[in-house]
Amino acid sequence: SEAKGIYRKILRDAPNHPIALHLMGVIAYQNRENDVALDFIKKALIIKPDYAEAHNNLGVIFKELKEIDEAITSYKRALEHKPDYAEALYNLGNALNECGELEEAIASYRETITIKPDYAEAHSNLGNVLKKIGKPNEAEFSYRKALAIRPDYAEAHSNLGAVLRELGRLNDAEESYKKALSIKPDFAETHSNLGHVLHALGKFNEAADSLRKAVGIEPDLPGV
Numbered sequence: 001s002e003a004k005g006i007y008r009k010i011l012r013d014a015p016n017h018p019i020a021l022h023l024m025g026v027i028a029y030q031n032r033e034n035d036v037a038l039d040f041i042k043k044a045l046i047i048k049p050d051y052a053e054a055h056n057n058l059g060v061i062f063k064e065l066k067e068i069d070e071a072i073t074s075y076k077r078a079l080e081h082k083p084d085y086a087e088a089l090y091n092l093g094n095a096l097n098e099c100g101e102l103e104e105a106i107a108s109y110r111e112t113i114t115i116k117p118d119y120a121e122a123h124s125n126l127g128n129v130l131k132k133i134g135k136p137n138e139a140e141f142s143y144r145k146a147l148a149i150r151p152d153y154a155e156a157h158s159n160l161g162a163v164l165r166e167l168g169r170l171n172d173a174e175e176s177y178k179k180a181l182s183i184k185p186d187f188a189e190t191h192s193n194l195g196h197v198l199h200a201l202g203k204f205n206e207a208a209d210s211l212r213k214a215v216g217i218e219p220d221l222p223g224v
Contacts, residue, residue: 003027018048022057029061037061052082056091063095071095086116093122097129105129120150124159131163139163154184158193165197173197188218195224 004027010020025040038061044054059074075092078085093108109126112119127142143160146153161176177194181187195210214224 016047018044018051018054021047022051022054025054025061026057029057029064034061034065050081052078052085052088055081056085056088059088059091059095063091063098068095068099072099084115086112086119086122089115090119090122090125093125093129097125102129102133106133118149120146120153120156123149124153124156127156127159127163131159131166136163136166140167152183154180154187154190157183158187158190161190161193161197165193170197170201174201186217188214188221191217192221192224 055078157180
């Protein structure tokens with residue numbers, strides 16, 4: 001709210017200040033006022049069409065609104081003006097993944113990692129897409145890269161557990177799921193997946209306990 005007040009003062013004196021308009025849009029997005037956010041950021045881009053960060057954040061809002069084609073267009077515009085913009089490449093990868101353009105998503109994640117090798121989320125999401133296209137060993141490598149960068153990344157531990165389960169390494173999968181839950185105890189899907197692994201390992205009481213926890217957190221969770 002304090003930042004919003006400062007930007008408003010700037011815009012009273014300079015109504016066409018592109019950075020203040022953009023950041024007012026960012027604040028509106030953070031307050032879940034997506035229509036207001038779009039209006040501010042679009043105004044910023046009329047004044048400064050080469051504003052890569054504004055194009056990227058416009059894409060973020062479009063993706064939130066499920067307008068994936070518009071999001072992809074915005075991310076690509078950001079990259080036209082700033083080709084080494086790792087966050088826009090990562091966001092583009094996420095949008096391409098969501099609309100089923102998996103090979104293009106992989107290319108975006110790989111380019112993100114080339115520019116920013118310590119981008120843990122890009123390594124993890126690359127792993128997700130590699131798993132989708134039937135490359136579990138490569139997916140495992142990507143998850144482990146993510147965890148080497150960020151050991152407390154619960155989602156990456158859980159995703160690693162899923163791919164280890166797919167590879168038949170159930171004891172390793174159990175360990176990964178338990179690490180995820182030590183970081184994020186209310187991770188319902190991981191409790192469920194751990195329950196299925198424990199059941200496959202013959203640890204029936206532990207399996208039942210994990211599945212009960214999953215249902216207790218998210219009663220309508222599929223597959224429980």
